[in-house]
Amino acid sequence: MKNKLMKLEIRENRKLIFFILSYMAVLSVVTGIVASIAEKFSLPAATELAVVLSLCAMMGILLIAIVMAGRFYSLLFTEEGLLRLTLPVKNRDHLQINVKLGIITLYVSVIIYSTMMGSIDSENTAFGLYGVMKEYYGNFVTEYVGMKAFATTICIILAIAAVIANYYITFIFVLTLSRYIVSRYSVVQKKGVIFIAGITLFNIHLLMMWAITNLIEEIEADLSHFQLYGFPPAENATFMDFLRYNPEGEWVKDVIFAGMYIIVYGITAVIMYRTVRSILDRKLEV
Amino acid sequence: MRGENMSIILECNNLSHKYGKKTALDDISFSIETGKVVGLFGPNGSGKTTLIKKIVGLLLDDKQSVKIDGKPVGETTKAIVSYSPDRLAFKGNRKISYLLDFYELMYDDFDRAHAEEVLAGQGIQKDECIGKLSKGTCEKIQIILVMSRKAKLYILDEPFSGIDPVARETVIRIMLQNMSEEASLLLSTHHIQETEQIIDDAIFLKEGKIVFQKSVEEMREESSRSLNDAYMEVFR
Amino acid sequence: MSWNLDSDRPIFLQIVERIESDIVSGKYLPGDKLPSVRELAVEAAVNPNTMQKACTELERIGLVYSQRTNGRFVTEDKKQIDRIRKEMAKRTAQEYLRKMKEMGIDRDEAMRLL
Structure with a gap:
């Protein structure tokens, strides 16, 4: 069926x-x-x-x-x-x-x-996702061939996929939740109310995601500051220092950031999806 | 049918429903036997549509008070219940051919050839948009689609609201002509005089409670009263 | 509706009477096939269950008989039809007298009127 x-x-x-x-x-x-x-x-x-x-x-x-x-x-x-x-x-x-x-x-x-x-x-590298990818990772992919390049590319694609999925589910989530709130608290059922509730929810969600993304970017900036301060002595370098100061470790950094995006956007998408599902299964009354 | 006794297609046990704090259905119990036509009557706001929505699964039935063919409301019961809502459930830009496609695809028991025949008999063109048709024609189309399923239980919520007497008679005719033999029908309506000849059992709802429940023929035999008289007596 | 049935008397009885009179008046001739229950139900605008009950009643009286696969037929027994005709006539006469009585006309006067 x-x-x-x-x-x-x-x-x-x-x-x-x-x-x-x-x-x-x-x-x-x-x-x-x-x-x-x-x-x-x-x-x-x-x-x-x-x-x-x-x-x-x-x-x-x-x-x-x-x-x-x-x-x-x-x-x-x-x-x-x-x-x-x-x-x-x-x-x-x-x-x-x-x-x-x-x-x-x-x-x-x-x-x-x-x-x-x-x-x-x-x-031309200025337009489109392809161009952006090419600009940032073109050199990288030619320099680090094999598993490293493959893993990075896969992770970045997955991260983009997670962001897109999250983006769509947010729409569904916002619509369902605002509709649910409106009917649950017997607000006069009007499309306008649903629209305003929807916009509000959508903005709250955007703000949250923006904060999280910013946080990830902060970390990324922190890890990139070797460019500013130069390399520490090799004998007392930690793993974090390896990431920070070693250009060889660049791909690990990319994988970690892609992973963060996947986790953050993926988990919120799953949470939203499940919430909508339980509203539909256990709360929806027409 | 099981053996000699009529089997029960629909059973409601102590069914209640609230909208917020307002009680819409209050401890309702009744059952419908296979093959019976049951009329559900009552003034506006008496809980008719709420009761029907509970049965078809548009309102949640957490306590599983409703059993259809022995099963709680769910996708199995939805497959054997054919429901016509109290208002038009199609957007105006839908073509009739789309509705036929929809029913054919989604319901295994839908007899498309039959539906097309009845539609043609009513002079309804397949390529017309719902939005351009009169309310009576729309109602006819909805009833034709619903009755063209070989369902076990038909549920029609206000099939005569806002249509003229001639269309009303046609709708009744379509119902009688197309009801499958072993099926039951639950009909909710205000039009008691027009429908009382086709009803086996009547249920009167008042403020969410059943106030009257009888076999119509028995009532006529016992007290020489029409259903309309009984209705007036209860609600006046 | 189509058959002008009263809603304060059992519908199935009215249907039985109606078909009886159709047979007696010759609308259905002896040996004729009756329409199916569904066709009759639609014509009369009643529930098929009620029509079924009426047909069963007609069979019980002996006015119609059913052949398993072919449907129902009007009896070919003329005596049976005559008997029903007399019964109907008697019923109508009694009804006439009852109504006359309600109007305060006694039996003899009613007879004279006839």
Whole structure:
């Protein structure tokens, strides 16, 4: 039955998803072309245009999250919920399928965005995830071949995946929780109230994540201060000193930071997902 | 049917429900036998929709007071219950063909060919959007879809609200024509006079309590009263 | 509704009477096949259970008989139909007299009116 529900959801969303993805692909290609023209003929105006275009292309990612999370809301919490929640499946299946579909679509959109940006002009490093990755890790990957490079790349990709998943689940979490709070404390059920509660929750979440990310960055800065102070004598160096002062240990540092992102974003995503699931299973009343 | 006795398809034991501090259902017990048409009557706010939502699983039943075919409400019972809500459950931009696809995919017991035949019989085009149709037509479509399932228990919440008498008669006709033989039907409505001929048992709800529960034919036999008379007596 | 049934008398009895009169008046001829319970129920706009009960009652009286797979048929026994006809006539006459009595018209006067 769950597979059938999945089939239904795919059937229902495919047109929209396809539309947004192709919008992103086209815009990314255009951005790439504008950016390479800007570079070749050194046109600052064209560079600015390319930045705006790339932001527009990136909006597609936000759009997908909003549309998919909006679907989740309208299918379960509006009149259609009467139909959906009496289907012979568990309430949690609706959540699982929507989250799966939403996150996969987001991954695809990110991949489209970054490859499109990068594939037009491989020399251009300013645009897109691909460019960023290339700029920071391009040299690194050529210098440290083998397991070290592999482990780092995998960890960084996983970290990005965790951040994206977290980002999507936050939408679902905020929608469900604000809807739950509104109906639980019998506030007049209005979309506006849900919207305001949603925005508030979303901002609280953003602030929390921002604080945690900042903390990670602080640690990272601390570990990088060998560039400022130079190397200590090798005989009394600890493991932390090894990380701090040894350029050879750079990849370990990257793995650790990626790991931190995975843990922080992953755990919050799981907590939010479970909260939504238990609301759907044990609290949801339409 | 089990042996000679009618088996029970739905059983409610001491079912209660509260919205915050307000009691909506207060210790309700009743059962529905296989093959019976049961009418659920009562003024607005008497708990009819709450009771139905409990049975179809839209409200939580922590104490498992409701048993359908012997099982507590869950995805197994949802597979044998065909439910029509008190308002339209489809968005206006949905096409009728989408609804048919939806039912066909999600319910194994849905007879699409039959549903299409009945829809065509009512002169309803498949490629029309729900939003453009009259309330009566929408109600007809919803009833046709719900009745085209070979379910064990049909639950119709206010199928006649806001539709004209002719559409009402058509809806009743569709119900009678399509109800599967061994199925039971729970019908909640204000329209007591129009429906009392098709009802076996009547349940009156008042402020969340059952105040009247009888076989309609027995009542007619015993006291020569119509269901409407009984209703007036209870609620006046 | 379609069959104009009263809601203060048992529906199944009214259906029995209605089909009886259809048979007596010749709408259904001896040996004719009756519509299925569901068809009849829809026509009368009553619950199929009630219609089933009425059909069983008609069988018990002997006005219709059922063949297992083919459905129900009107009896070919003319005597049986005549008997029902007389019964109905008697019932109608009694009803007439009862109503006359309610109006304060005695038996003889009622007879004279006829």
